[in-house]
Each structure stands twice: as C-alpha cells, then as structure tokens.
Amino acid sequence: xxxxxxxxxxxxxxxxxxxxxxxxxxxxxxxxxxxxxxxxxxxxxxxxxxxxxxxxxxxxxxxxxxxxxxxxxxxxxxxxxxxxxxxxxxxxxxxxxxxxxxxxxxxxxxxxxxxxxxxxxxxxxxxxxxxxxxxxxxxxxxxxxxxxxxxxxxxxxxxxxxxxxxxxxxxxxxxxxxxxxxxxxxxxxxxxxxxxxxxxxxxxxxxxxxxxxxxxxxxxxxxxxxxxxxxxxxxxxxxxxxxxxxxxxxxxxxxxxxxxxxxxxxxxxxxxxxxxxxxxxxxxxxxxxxxxxxxxxxxxxxxxxxxxxxxxxxxxxxxxxxxxxxxx
Numbered sequence: 001x002x003x004x005x006x007x008x009x010x011x012x013x014x015x016x017x018x019x020x021x022x023x024x025x026x027x028x029x030x031x032x033x034x035x036x037x038x039x040x041x042x043x044x045x046x047x048x049x050x051x052x053x054x055x056x057x058x059x060x061x062x063x064x065x066x067x068x069x070x071x072x073x074x075x076x077x078x079x080x081x082x083x084x085x086x087x088x089x090x091x092x093x094x095x096x097x098x099x100x101x102x103x104x105x106x107x108x109x110x111x112x113x114x115x116x117x118x119x120x121x122x123x124x125x126x127x128x129x130x131x132x133x134x135x136x137x138x139x140x141x142x143x144x145x146x147x148x149x150x151x152x153x154x155x156x157x158x159x160x161x162x163x164x165x166x167x168x169x170x171x172x173x174x175x176x177x178x179x180x181x182x183x184x185x186x187x188x189x190x191x192x193x194x195x196x197x198x199x200x201x202x203x204x205x206x207x208x209x210x211x212x213x214x215x216x217x218x219x220x221x222x223x224x225x226x227x228x229x230x231x232x233x234x235x236x237x238x239x240x241x242x243x244x245x246x247x248x249x250x251x252x253x254x255x256x257x258x259x260x261x262x263x264x265x266x267x268x269x270x271x272x273x274x275x276x277x278x279x280x281x282x283x284x285x286x287x288x289x290x291x292x293x294x295x296x297x298x299x300x301x302x303x304x305x306x307x308x309x310x311x312x313x314x315x316x317x318x319x320x321x322x323x324x325x326x327x328x
Contacts (some may be wrong), residue, residue, distance in 0.1 A: 016305055018311055022297075023234075037206060038182070040235035044297030052293055074280060076296070080233070080242050083302050085206075085225070086216035088235075091247050094277050095287045098207060098228045098241040099130050104282060105224045105243055106134065106172065108253040109201050110142055115200070118200070119144050122165050122173045126151030128180050131205055132297065135174060144171065156184030162191050170200040177215070178208035183318075185213065189220040207231065212314060213297070214307045217244060224249070235295035240288050251277045259284030287322045303318035 077092035203224040211232025225244040229235035
C-alpha cells in the first residue's frame, strides 16, 4: 500500500485531525517538527491579543487590574493544573520565566531541608542546562553537595539510578519528566515514592511533558513542579512559566524573591514583608499579563480533546512504521 494512502487513511481516522484548522498556518511551512521548542499560535490567540489591546488595555487601563488581571496568574494556574497536571486548585501559579520559578522553588526546598540536616541534591548530567546551571549556583550559595547521575542520552534516568544515591542527607531530587533530547519518559510515580521513603523532596521539570502526556501530580504526591508554556501550551515566545507547590507545603516553604504581589496584603504597602499563606506567596512582582493570554486558546483545545486523546495520538505518530500498516 503506498505511503500516501496509509497517511490519508490515518488522517481520516484521526479524531483530532479537525483541530489542525484551529492553528495559524502558513503555506511556506510545509512541515513543522519543533513544537517541543515553540508551539504554533492558535487562531483564537491572534484574535484575543488584538481584542485585549483595544478592549482591555486600551479601554479599561488600570481598572482592568481589579476586574481581571490581579487574579489572572492564579486563575490561569488553576486551569493549567486541572487540564494538564492532575492537580487541584490553589497549588499552581503563572508568572516568571522557567529559570526564575525554578530558582524560587528550589531555594525554598533546599532551605527547608537544610534545617533538617539535609544537604545533598540529586540531579542528572542529561538534564536541560538551565536546571543544571541553577543547581550549581544554589549549591554554592547554600553550601549543598550535588550528587550526579551520569545519564544515558537515550534511556534517561531510571528509578534504580535515583535509589542508588538516596539517603538520609538527600534534600531534593530534581529531574525532568521527559528527557529533552530523546523523549524518554521518567518514572514519576516510582521516583517520587522512593524519594519520599528517604525523606527527600522532589521537583519535576515538566517543560517537555505538560500538554503532551497526562500528568498526575496530586495522585502521586509530587512536592514541586515547574514548566514552561511556549511549547505544548502554545503561549508564544517568552510566555511565562508555571509553578506547582503541593498544598501540604504551602506556609512551610518560603520562596526567596519577596515581592509586593506575593504579600499577604499587597495594597497595604506595609513597612515589612508578610508572605501570603497560599500559592500567591510564590508570586513576586507584577505578572506579564500579555504573555498569559495566548495560551488560553490552547487550553480550550486541550479541554476539548482531552489529554488522553493527545497522548494516544502522540504514541501513534511515534510508533514503528509496521504498526501503521497494521492499523490500515
């Protein structure tokens, strides 16, 4: 059977094929395989950004803070959590870059664990450079020891690799859910449970998994997570990242970048900082409102399709050619 016939049959049977028309397409781009670096804009994003400039920013000006913008980092965080993270509301915020949120969550975690005599961080050599660079800096800053897993670039980090380094001095385990080079999917439930048996916290980098594979943070008692929104959430270049802090850690972990937006009463403009006891306490400064708008259209599509269907199509697209022939 000709490959073109096979492809046509797969498209005809694809329950998500019609959603292609929901994205901004250009005839000059025949094939785009870098969605893991920057997702396409949705048509609703293009329309939404235009309306925002005229109807909200232009017409409402500063009044829009009270009407919508002040709560946007939390409202959008809750929606990302519900649709893609398997997490209840009140644990996720949107705001800074991935690097800044990683720093805030990791510093909060190592500071809390150091108080209990834990001074080791487990990480791997194959993780994205930002994660590794940040951890090197935090370790030097806080007197921590880095315990490296020498990662196979294809196989990724295995549960046994982590278990070999876990101990009573382990403070935090920091890994990527999906290996950015090979696409290896780490054992999030198994590694998280193993770390907890040794009293360690776990921070998962979800940059390459959010919006591409189903995630279950609450069910598997993940402590902390961070992810970007410009890949599979299609928020556009430089769109703000999100951070997740499990409810049991709110009020116990204190982030290091104390800004007015994370204060218990931001508009009191008080002489001293008092952190908000909830997830708002992890917000620092004024959130990038325009950078949050584009991803709302992609979240609409994810809600319509469902993450299980997205994952099913992903598996089908990356299966061996033999399975294509069999399915047709």
